[in-house]
Amino acid sequence: MDVFFNLILAILEEGFIYGIMAVGVYITYRVLDFPDLSVDGTFPMGACLTAVLISHGMNPWLACLCAFFAGTIAGGVTGLLHVKLHITDLLSGILVMTALWSVNLATIMGGKATVTIFNSNTIFNSGIAMLLPNAAAQFRVVILAAAVCLFIKYLTDAYLRTRSGLLLRAAGDNAQYVISLGKDPGSMKILGLMIGNGCTALSGSILAQQAGSANVASGTGMVVMALASVIIGTTVFRKVKFMRATSAVVCGAILYKACLAGAMQMGLDTNYLKLLMAVIFTIALVGNQFTLGRRKKQHVDPTRI
Amino acid sequence: MSIQQESKPLVRMEQIAKAFHPDEVNEVALFENFNLTIREGSFVSVVGSNGSGKTTILNLLCGSIPVDSGKIFVRDREITKLSEYAHSRFIGRVFQDPAKGTCPQLTILENMALADQKGKPYGLAHGVNRKRIDAYRSQLELLKLGLEDKLEVTVGSLSGGQRQALALLIATMTPIDLLILDEHTAALDPRSSETVMELTERVVKEKHLTALMVTHNLRFAVRYGDRLLMMHRGKIVLDHEGEKKNSLEVRDLTDRFNEISIEDGN
Numbered sequence: 001m002d003v004f005f006n007l008i009l010a011i012l013e014e015g016f017i018y019g020i021m022a023v024g025v026y027i028t029y030r031v032l033d034f035p036d037l038s039v040d041g042t043f044p045m046g047a048c049l050t051a052v053l054i055s056h057g058m059n060p061w062l063a064c065l066c067a068f069f070a071g072t073i074a075g076g077v078t079g080l081l082h083v084k085l086h087i088t089d090l091l092s093g094i095l096v097m098t099a100l101w102s103v104n105l106a107t108i109m110g111g112k113a114t115v116t117i118f119n120s121n122t123i124f125n126s127g128i129a130m131l132l133p134n135a136a137a138q139f140r141v142v143i144l145a146a147a148v149c150l151f152i153k154y155l156t157d158a159y160l161r162t163r164s165g166l167l168l169r170a171a172g173d174n175a176q177y178v179i180s181l182g183k184d185p186g187s188m189k190i191l192g193l194m195i196g197n198g199c200t201a202l203s204g205s206i207l208a209q210q211a212g213s214a215n216v217a218s219g220t221g222m223v224v225m226a227l228a229s230v231i232i233g234t235t236v237f238r239k240v241k242f243m244r245a246t247s248a249v250v251c252g253a254i255l256y257k258a259c260l261a262g263a264m265q266m267g268l269d270t271n272y273l274k275l276l277m278a279v280i281f282t283i284a285l286v287g288n289q290f291t292l293g294r295r296k297k298q299h300v301d302p303t304r305i
Numbered sequence: 306m307s308i309q310q311e312s313k314p315l316v317r318m319e320q321i322a323k324a325f326h327p328d329e330v331n332e333v334a335l336f337e338n339f340n341l342t343i344r345e346g347s348f349v350s351v352v353g354s355n356g357s358g359k360t361t362i363l364n365l366l367c368g369s370i371p372v373d374s375g376k377i378f379v380r381d382r383e384i385t386k387l388s389e390y391a392h393s394r395f396i397g398r399v400f401q402d403p404a405k406g407t408c409p410q411l412t413i414l415e416n417m418a419l420a421d422q423k424g425k426p427y428g429l430a431h432g433v434n435r436k437r438i439d440a441y442r443s444q445l446e447l448l449k450l451g452l453e454d455k456l457e458v459t460v461g462s463l464s465g466g467q468r469q470a471l472a473l474l475i476a477t478m479t480p481i482d483l484l485i486l487d488e489h490t491a492a493l494d495p496r497s498s499e500t501v502m503e504l505t506e507r508v509v510k511e512k513h514l515t516a517l518m519v520t521h522n523l524r525f526a527v528r529y530g531d532r533l534l535m536m537h538r539g540k541i542v543l544d545h546e547g548e549k550k551n552s553l554e555v556r557d558l559t560d561r562f563n564e565i566s567i568e569d570g571n
Contacts, residue, residue: 162432182393182394
């Protein structure tokens with residue numbers, strides 16, 4: 001029973017942490033309709049930057065903030081490549097992802113592939129976390145991860161209801177409409193990519209603090225994981241009326257983590273993890289096509305009133 | 306008629322040249338030294354066969370495609386070099402495709418709130434200003450389509466005619482210099498296109514707009530507007546206004562079309 005309990009706890013911890021990334025990718029992929037591959041680079045960037053800053057004694061919350069801003073810059077570069085230099089969305093992401101590998105390895109980590117922060121202050125073992133009663137010690141990580149994740153989720157929800165947020169949604173839905181309103185849809189795309197990658201880097205930052213180390217290679221497969229969370233979440237929970245899409249993608253991330261953990265428990269070799277990630281993603285995509293396909297057909301015939 | 310001739314020119318297109326597929330075998334020089342002046346307060350209908358350059362005029366005016374040479378002025382301000390979205394600040398456009406003028410994922414209310422903010426910054430204030438809802442509702446009532454009771458409905462679930470009517474309302478919500486109607490009834494069924502066309506005339510009159518309408522519907526071109534242009538191969542082959550326009554009939558237009566076809570040897 002204890003094993004099972006710990007498993008659930010681990011799933012929730014990681015689910016909430018990756019949920020932050022899922023909210024970010026929801027903005028780029030669902031709201032903006034932009035398949036952003038730079039996520040594979042911004043996630044480890046957030047992790048690496050946080051580990052280096054914390055090991056130099058920076059306040060962990062401040063390090064989180066730095067990671068977020070670094071992510072927004074990377075997302076901004078992806079956006080500029082796409083909007084200003086007219087490089088396709090996929091390629092812009094690949095270019096930034098590739099470039100970030102060197103940035104992470106050489107500039108941030110100073111040539112080291114891994115930086116550990118086991119003995120440093122993280123958000124989980126200092127400051128606010130210590131206010132929690134000792135009895136809840138084993139829930140510290142999950143509580144903080146959930147708090148940060150929900151904070152980001154509510155902030156995103158609130159933003160999407162502002163004027164700027166509505167314009168962002170319009171930019172992804174009908175760019176011509178944004179042009180008609182006298183605004184540049186390209187700028188909105190850049191803004192959305194900045195927010196999305198900022199969330200991704202923050203997610204990496206918090207994972208590094210939970211794991212106690214950061215690795216430049218930790219980004220591989222993040223796109224697949226984030227997109228799978230978004231698609232699983234929005235497909236499974238679409239019917240739930242009171243649930244916002246952002247909540248659905250966080251739940252999607254948790255579900256996805258649960259699937260992986262379940263497979264591992266059944267004795268799957270860890271080396272098959274990425275293969276399994278790809279398989280789950282494929283199933284999610286196909287399942288999504290089924291339901292989406294049906295919804296598309298309901299579109300009104302424009303020739304009838 | 307006399308009043309109109311005294312009114313100032315709003316739009317001037319001067320010595321416009323535009324070729325498609327330049328430096329290729331299939332180069333088409335559509336406009337060579339094209340000139341057009343639209344006076345303030347006029348409602349101009351443009352007809353012409355496919356490829357005559359009607360829609361190209363609109364695209365050039367809106368900055369959707371660049372001119373090769375020549376200048377375009379609106380209220381004596383040159384707009385030739387402005388980007389497309391910058392044109393939208395003083396030009397409203399309703400497209401042929403009802404899906405283009407509104408945002409399908411957002412509700413009617415959110416669409417109107419966005420349009421209401423045109424020309425002002427889109428900041429972090431709440432997207433929908435609750436105080437404006439009554440104003441939106443009374444605007445929607447003018448459409449007589451019952452949309453005022455569907456404020457929370459997403460626009461994607463409306464019919465083409467409803468969306469086009471809403472698009473018209475949205476395009477004219479904030480003050481604009483010129484309203485461009487790009488075959489805006491072409492994708493609608495006969496009844497809806499009548500409704501939208503009547504609505505167009507009412508909106509143009511009530512808001513004292515200058516309008517430029519491209520249409521394939523000769524009946525609409527004859528019935529609505531105070532000036533009628535017929536285009537052929539990048540040239541204006543017929544330009545009637547005032548009394549002369551009022552006495553025009555659909556048959557005159559079809560006759561003229563046939564003449565052109567015979568000249569072309571078709």
